Amino acid sequence: MMDVMCCVHWCEMTKDQMTKDHTTNGQMTKEEKYLSLVPEIRSLLSAEPDMTAKMANFSSMLHLTMGFWWTGFYRVEGSELVLGPFQGPVACTRIAKGKGVCGTAWKEARTIVVPDVEQFPGHIACSSESRSEIVVPVWRQGSIVALLDIDSRELGSFDQTDSKYLEMMVAFLSSTESIFDSIAPDYDRLNHLLSLGTDRIWRHRSLKWVVDRYAEQKILDIACGTGDFSIAIAGKSHPDTSVTGLDLSEGMLAVMRNKVVEAGLDAKISAMQGNCEKMPFPDDSFDVATIAFGIRNFQNRDTALKEILRVLKPGGRLVILELSVPSNSLLRYLYNLYFSGVLPLVGGRISGNRAAYRYLPASVLKFPGKNEWIGIMERNGFSEVFHKSFTLGICRMYSGKKEYESNMKEE
Numbered sequence: 001m002m003d004v005m006c007c008v009h010w011c012e013m014t015k016d017q018m019t020k021d022h023t024t025n026g027q028m029t030k031e032e033k034y035l036s037l038v039p040e041i042r043s044l045l046s047a048e049p050d051m052t053a054k055m056a057n058f059s060s061m062l063h064l065t066m067g068f069w070w071t072g073f074y075r076v077e078g079s080e081l082v083l084g085p086f087q088g089p090v091a092c093t094r095i096a097k098g099k100g101v102c103g104t105a106w107k108e109a110r111t112i113v114v115p116d117v118e119q120f121p122g123h124i125a126c127s128s129e130s131r132s133e134i135v136v137p138v139w140r141q142g143s144i145v146a147l148l149d150i151d152s153r154e155l156g157s158f159d160q161t162d163s164k165y166l167e168m169m170v171a172f173l174s175s176t177e178s179i180f181d182s183i184a185p186d187y188d189r190l191n192h193l194l195s196l197g198t199d200r201i202w203r204h205r206s207l208k209w210v211v212d213r214y215a216e217q218k219i220l221d222i223a224c225g226t227g228d229f230s231i232a233i234a235g236k237s238h239p240d241t242s243v244t245g246l247d248l249s250e251g252m253l254a255v256m257r258n259k260v261v262e263a264g265l266d267a268k269i270s271a272m273q274g275n276c277e278k279m280p281f282p283d284d285s286f287d288v289a290t291i292a293f294g295i296r297n298f299q300n301r302d303t304a305l306k307e308i309l310r311v312l313k314p315g316g317r318l319v320i321l322e323l324s325v326p327s328n329s330l331l332r333y334l335y336n337l338y339f340s341g342v343l344p345l346v347g348g349r350i351s352g353n354r355a356a357y358r359y360l361p362a363s364v365l366k367f368p369g370k371n372e373w374i375g376i377m378e379r380n381g382f383s384e385v386f387h388k389s390f391t392l393g394i395c396r397m398y399s400g401k402k403e404y405e406s407n408m409k410e411e
Contacts (some may be wrong), residue, residue: 024318029068034165034303037065038364045172047298053140054173055146063087068127070130076104076144081106088151094127105135109144109245111163112128115156127151131332134158135164138173146173164340169371175398191370200322201397203292205230209319210288216240217287222276222304223247223294227256227269229321233290234268244286245271246279280347281311288312292321296367305380318382319399323364335394341362370396 028036039062052376055073063071074095081095081102092100099106101120114120114133122244130151134310138146148170152158184319185379210219216238221230224245234243247253253271260269274280277300289308298304308318326332368376378387382400 009030014351020296025379030161031165031381032397033037034161035366037061038169039163041169042066042172043299051145051173052085053139058169058173059085059087059148066321068150069153070127070149072149073138073146073147075107075146080368081147084358086149087128089127091123095124101133101135104151105137105147106144109137109168113160113163115158116152116214129153131155132157134162134166136170136180138161138170140173164344173314198391199293200228202390202397203229205390206234206290206292206319206321206397207236209317209397210290211237211241217242218243218285219243220281220286220289220308221245222289222291222308223297224256224271225249225294227259227271228335229290229292230256230269230271231259231263234265235263240362241268243269243350245269246274246276247271248273248275279307279311281372282312283310285318286313289316289318291318293323295320295322296363301376305377305382307380309402314402317399317403318377318402319397321395322367322398323368324393324396325365328392331392335363335378370398 011189021208027332041058044057044061047053052075055075059071059073062068068087070086070088072083072088072091074081074083076082079097081097083091083093093388095103097103100123101112101114101117103124104122106251112133112135114135117123117130117133120133130153132152132155134150137144138148150158151164199276210233211217213236219241220238221227221233221243224230224247227245230243230245234241237243245256247256250273256271260266260271261301276298289312295304305318312318324334325338341403367373370389374385374387377398377400381402383403385398385400387396387398
């Protein structure tokens with residue numbers, strides 16, 4: 001009951017604003033609407049731990065912003081799909097596996113777009129007003145736990161744009177760490193394959209700002225994933241340097257620990273699960289902090305940057321590697337084509353989680369540009385912030401320093 005009240009309260013508070021936004025967005029393309037909605041959905045869902053409440057809020061927000069006629073979820077319960085939560089008229093309350101569009105999407109474990117529901121074999125007529133439909137599976141820990149069902153009163157309302165963005169947003173129903181847990185076993189292989197090995201080159205080039213070969217250091221590798229950067233750092237650093245890897249995804253860390261042992265670096269590298277927005281380290285603990293291809297996934301970047309500044313020693317440095325959109329128009333076109341088309345297709349087929357590889361490129365496209373990000377780092381207390389561009393702007397390195405105490409007091 002509390003979950004339902006939570007959703008009703010959210011709807012009452014935002015209905016006027018969302019209606020206004022929908023009117024304002026009337027001139028936007030479908031893709032532009034989805035792009036503006038993605039960060040709002042992610043932010044909304046990240047604040048709610050309960051899955052049913054997440055689905056209620058998700059369906060409400062989609063219904064109001066996109067103007068869908070019917071939006072809701074069918075939850076998997078045993079051998080049936082059970083209705084709820086939903087927005088719109090009452091629909092079929094229970095659906096058997098393999099029956100209708102929802103039951104077929106569940107059985108075949110895939111998104112189904114239906115331009116004309118009357119032409120779909122075995123269509124279940126919950127409402128005579130429904131003319132076209134899209135159904136997207138909701139995955140959690142390798143299993144389908146629910147299906148997002150959206151109906152329209154017009155024929156041919158849904159296409160691959162809807163499929164792409166709805167799959168991406170449905171992935172947010174699981175935590176970010178769950179997304180990465182699901183692709184952890186194939187993550188390294190896919191990264192190297194899809195970047196044609198350049199991700200290794202970018203890490204290697206950034207080491208000159210991270211490693212001091214002639215002095216002992218304490219280095220924190222945040223969002224360390226499967227440990228590629230931690231291992232590269234440890235391999236090039238002073239023998240007494242220690243590297244601590246921190247990541248939300250236990251699945252990624254499990255892969256990392258095996259790689260560290262295989263590399264013979266378990267005496268130099270430790271791995272722990274944790275949130276960079278609230279780290280279990282004392283003030284002034286590390287000489288260097290690094291984030292390789294992870295900052296774009298942070299929910300609250302300002303909070304994370306302030307926390308990183310806290311655990312850095314005075315004079316310590318933060319080094320960030322992140323993918324970015326090239327400024328050259330031709331290269332940007334090819335880049336977007338690759339990221340939006342090839343990456344989800346290949347990554348999804350190999351890992352079995354296409355939604356995760358929808359999310360990954362979208363998170364790159366939504367990350368701030370170089371000047372904006374430099375400003376964000378400076379606003380959160382970093383000084384001497386600078387930027388390096390690698391491979392025609394496909395990857396960028398940012399670095400900033402924690403001031404010494406005397407300089408900070410002067411400010």
